[in-house]
Every structure is written in structure tokens, then in C-alpha cells.
Amino acid sequence: MWGEVEVPEKDVYQFPKGLPGFEEETEFALIPWEDTPFSYLQSVREKDLSFLLVSPFTFVPNYSFELNEVDKEELEIVEQVSVYSMVTIHSQTNKSTMNLLAPVVLNPEQRLGKQVVLHQTPYETRHLIWAEDEAKSVKGGV
Template sequence: MWGELEVGEEEVYHFSKGLPGFDEENRFVLIPWEDTPFIYLQSIKEPDLSFLLVSPFVFAPDYTFELPEADRAELEIDEEVSVYSIVTIQSEVSTSTMNLLAPVVLNPSKKIGKQVVLHQSSYGTRHQIWPAKDTNSGKGGV
């Protein structure tokens, strides 16, 4: 997808349990999508496997959750943490969604990552990135 990329070991994130459905894939690198808020999570082992991510706070500024202590410990998080949502692109791009129920949580200093499922959360796996536009607005009648 990207052609040949030079990636230093210090740029590689280790996901000890892989990602759900991709348990064997545990080494990824982040590749920014220039001039957009999106970023790719690219597998080191499988060139055809990447996930489109976005910071959920860009499109859902009120997004909040408590990271369970067990996940905090597994990720060795002291202070620095990055949170992303996996994006599902639809054929109609304006209806694309992001997964707020299972954020990808990264420890940038230790290069450890995990997709965390937020149990007992009201968030869903298909949160609309761009809210539907009101098609009736601006159309006046008499």
C-alpha cells in the first residue's frame, strides 16, 4: 500500500495480544495521513493490513472514559497516553463511523498499544463521524 518504508525499531508499537480478530499481528507503526486528522496503524508483518485511526476528540469532543486499572498497568501508563478510534469508511464517505466502544490506547513513551473494550459503556462501535445534515434546512415554504 505504501511501498517500501524505512521504520526504526523505536517507532514500532507492540500489541501483546494483537487486535481483536488479528491476534497474531502484534507489531504496528503509525503512518500519518498528511493534511488530515487521520492516521494509519500499519502492521509490520503483513503489508496489506492497516487500520484507519482518528483521535475521537476531533469529532466527539465530549468523549470520555475511565481506563480500567488492569489496562493501565498492562500499558505501563504513567502520564502520557494517546487515544484513537478505528474508522470504518463507508461507500458514502459522509456516513463513515468510528468505534468509540473499543478505543486503541497507546503509550507513546514505551511504544505499547492495546485495543481496549469499554465494558459498561454507552458508546457504540459505529459513531457517526460527520453528523447527518438536516436536508430540510434552508428550504422555505409559504
Template structure:
């Protein structure tokens, strides 16, 4: 399937790259189907809306930057996504003009079921995580104290 994007022009997307978000993403509820586009040689990927070529999100594997990142996925979310065994977690990244100031949202990870190809942004409740944790050169000690 070919899709049009603002950033990369026309892309050939395979079926296994398409994820369905039944409720969309908060703030983008009309965008329910996305292509997961992996960036070669790195921990980044893009989530490109199939409904709107101007909607895409930069994602990262949070465990690359925060190896001890963890959370308990609520049973209701497991059921909604039909998660049995396999699950992928990605977090939204905000790139700043000064790259050292770029951040990652650990409070609301994107949870993906690669078997059913479904996804959801899950907001973690009762968590010390925030929406803006430093992406580069952050010590684990600083993170554990709740710093940005």
C-alpha cells in the same frame, strides 16, 4: 527500517513509530507489532502491521469528532501498558462508499503509550458508546441519546 505495505508500497519507518501490542488486536492476534503512520494535515493515521503487509487500520483522533468523548481506563490496562502520564487515544474508522456514512468505533479505542511504545485495543464495558458512530455531521445531542 523499511516495511512493505499493500497501500503505500515501501515505507521508511522510524523506531518511535513502532508500537508493540502484546495480545495483538482482536481478530488479528498474530499481528503484534505495528507502525503508526500519521497522515499530514488531518486527524487521521494508519496502524500498519509489521507482520502482515495486508493488515492496516485507519485511525482517527476521536476528540476531533466527539470533543466530549471520555472513558475511564481500567487499572489493569494502565498496568499492562505501563502508563504513567502520557497516553494517546485513537479509534478505528470505517470509510464507506458514501463518505457521509463513514463511522468511528468509540466502544473499543486503541490506547497507546508513546513512552513505552505499547498499545492495546480496549473494549469499554458498561458504556453507551457503540462500534459505529457517524463520523461526519453528527450533533452532540444525537450522540448523547445513543444514536448512530
């Protein structure tokens, strides 16, 4: 999809347990999609495996959750943390969704990452990115 891309080491994250369904993939590069709020999480080993990510706060400003102690320890989080949601692009762009129930949490200091599944939360796996009124103004896609 990309051809060969040079990725700075600071943008490569270790996912010690992989991602759900892709446990063998433990190294991913975070690649910004220029001039959009989106990024790609690209497997370093498997060129055909990448996920579209977005900061959930871009579309859901009041999104929040408490990271449990086990996840904090696994990610070695002290201060800095980045949170992303996986995006599913629908053929009708206004029906594209993001997964708020299982955010991708990154520690940019240690370059560690994990997809965390939240419990006892109102969030869902298919949250519409654009509200109906916003969707009307989205022309031609992302």
C-alpha cells in the same frame, strides 16, 4: 498499498496481545495521513493489514472513559497516553463511522498499545464521524 515506507522506531508500537481478530500481529507502525486528522496503524509483518485511525476527540470533543487498572498496568501507563478510534470508511463518505466502544490506547513512552473494549458505556462501534449538517459540507471524501 504503500510500497516500502521508512518508519521511525518511535512510531512502532508493540501490541502484546495483538488486536481482536489479529492476535498474531503484535507490531504496528503509526503512520500519519498527511494533511488529515487520520493515521494508519500498519502491521510491520503483514503489508496488507492496516487500520485507519482518528483521534475521537477531533469529532467528539467530550468523549471520555476511565481506563481500568489492568489495562493501565498492561500498557505501563504513567502519564502519557494517546487514544484513537478505528474508522470504517463507507462508500458514501458521510456515512463513515468510528468505533468509540473499543478505542486503541497507546503509551507513547513505552511504545505499547492495546485495543480496549469499554463496558457499561453509551458509546457504540459505529458512531457517525460527521453529523448530518457537517456531512453536507464534505465534498468528494476524506
